[in-house]
Amino acid sequence: MNIYALLTFIPAIVCLAIAIRLANRREQLEAITLSLLMFSIAWWAFFYAVELLGHDLETMRLLNKISYPGIVSTPVLFFLFSMAILDKRKWFSWKRILFLFVIPLAVLLSMWTNEIHWLYYSVSELDLSSSFPVQRLVHGPLFWLGMFYTYILLLSSIFSIAHQYVLSKGPYRGQLKMILFGTLFPVLVNINYLFGFVDFGYLDMTPFAFTLASVFMAIGVMRYRLFDIRPVAKETVFERLPDGVIITDDRGTVVDINPMACSMFGVECPKLIGLNFSDAFSDSETVLSFFNSDQSNSELKVGKAIIDARKTIIHSSRGKIRGHIILLTEITERKKVEDALRQSEERLALAVKGGNVGLWDFNIDKGEFSINERYYQIMGYPGGDLLITFQNWKEFVHPEDLLPSLEEMERCYNGEKDYFDIEYRMLSKSGDWIWVHDRGEAAERDKNGRATRILGTHIDISPTKQIEEALRESQEKYRRLATTDMLTGVMNRYSLSELLRAETERSRRYGSPLSLLMFDLDNLKMINDNYGHLAGDEALKITCSYVQSSIRNCDYLGRWGGDEFLLIVTNTDFDGAIKVAEKLRAGLCVKEHKNFGKLSISIGVSVLHKDESDFDALLRRVDKALYESKKNGKNRVTSFV
Structure with missing residues (x-):
């Protein structure tokens, strides 16, 4: 009896079970791509196992051809899965997917017609030297062409995941580590199969290795709940929000919490992730009562601070509750103003x-x-x-x-x-x-x-x-506080986000181009260290004043966070936005300032795609472009389409 053939059914069963379970999450792109990947591995392993049970060459050749759709699909689906978990959704257009499958389809066709040209397998014969018959294959030039394409996809996926692993924090780092660790097995085993470093005869151990990889991917899914809630552009937006944010899943487990929320409650973020909300906030009765109530909005007293808390339910595309988002905004100063005005009104009434x-x-x-x-x-x-x-x-x-x-x-x-x-x-x-x-x-x-x-x-x-005059002044002051960055006088993050949302909708509705520039002041820390923080503040003011005076009335400048600023350039395409960025960069660095010399800025540029319904992906691209500008020497413009 062929024991190896029977054992090869195990990876087929394991991968099929994982594929079926993940198929229930069809509304999530990451889940469906991993499900398809597991199904292709199961297809490959099943028909390879049946091939090993065969006793004549023609049957083995037929079963090998039947298994090949799974073999050529596996690297493409693994690449798409890696793009999904990295939130690179531009790869999921029909044109790009069809393009990825062009070479696999050509490889499949050449393999199916091998007996005509013998360019895929130069030799295909029955080997009876072991305890059971095995098909002996000698690889031809077309096989190596397909294998070259396969390793391009695999290595691209591995390098992309590894790069994100270095940048990520918390549970997302754990997810990526499990996936990276799992991909090592099929790569090493397949290389051994191709070059025979360890002798297994003519047996292909790759299906077993891919099964082991699928187990690690499944652990990443089950243990870290990879697909339940994944914040968009977490590293570039979520961590820097001026408001506190707490995200829980449908079981009340804290999935994520940003630094501002941790600061409000005096807790450490990493220790809370993965805990039930009741355990994580057992010392804060006010927030715990609010979370367990049916209220969607409440004012919480935390120490001497007053926090406006808003709770929103997260629904899946099918209407199922996936969790909650709690947005926390400190309103202590606003409440003091309101109380003072109310007391004045009471005295007037008296x-x-x-x-x-x-x-x-x-x-x-x-x-x-x-x-x-x-x-x-x-x-x-x-x-x-x-x-x-x-x-x-x-x-x-x-x-x-x-x-x-x-x-x-x-x-x-x-x-x-x-x-x-x-x-x-x-x-x-x-x-x-x-x-x-x-x-x-x-x-x-x-x-x-x-x-x-x-x-x-x-x-x-x-x-x-x-x-009334005091109220008017207070309202004007509050309006400025709510919409303006008090240091530089430009728009703050909240008003800038609202404006960007409106401009995105206008661009989508009327088909007009919308570009985004993100820049920050180079060497601000050095200015602060050498000349003091007042000089650093003055440098930020000078930079904003220069940019504000150099742009059109229909363009909008705002402070996104720290020394990063965002410039919304309306009705301007990609090339025009690059010209604007170069003009701003060149114009600023030619001016000499007596207190701290010349100033320069690093700029990232991107444009809203026609198929994008929101600006989240645009923000990720422009933030990445800014990162590249700073990494490559500062005082430069980098663009990402």
């Missing part, structure tokens, strides 16, 4: 309730204008110190307010309105302008409808006006 209202009575026919003591007090004159008539009343009204006030009173006098409401400034005894509110209503009218007597109230609204 003052109004006290009834300190001036009264006036204007008898038009007699020309009499009488006012009460409170009216005089509002103006700063005790009763009897000044006689106010209607004529000299006009002299106390601010020149800018007199005509509008008289016009309103005239409408009431003529019968166009039953009453009037006016606010105007009056000159007080101290020489200050005070705000007053007068409401008058016609008490008597003649037969023509003209008022003969008007009664009214006179209220000092200076405190209200002061509060």
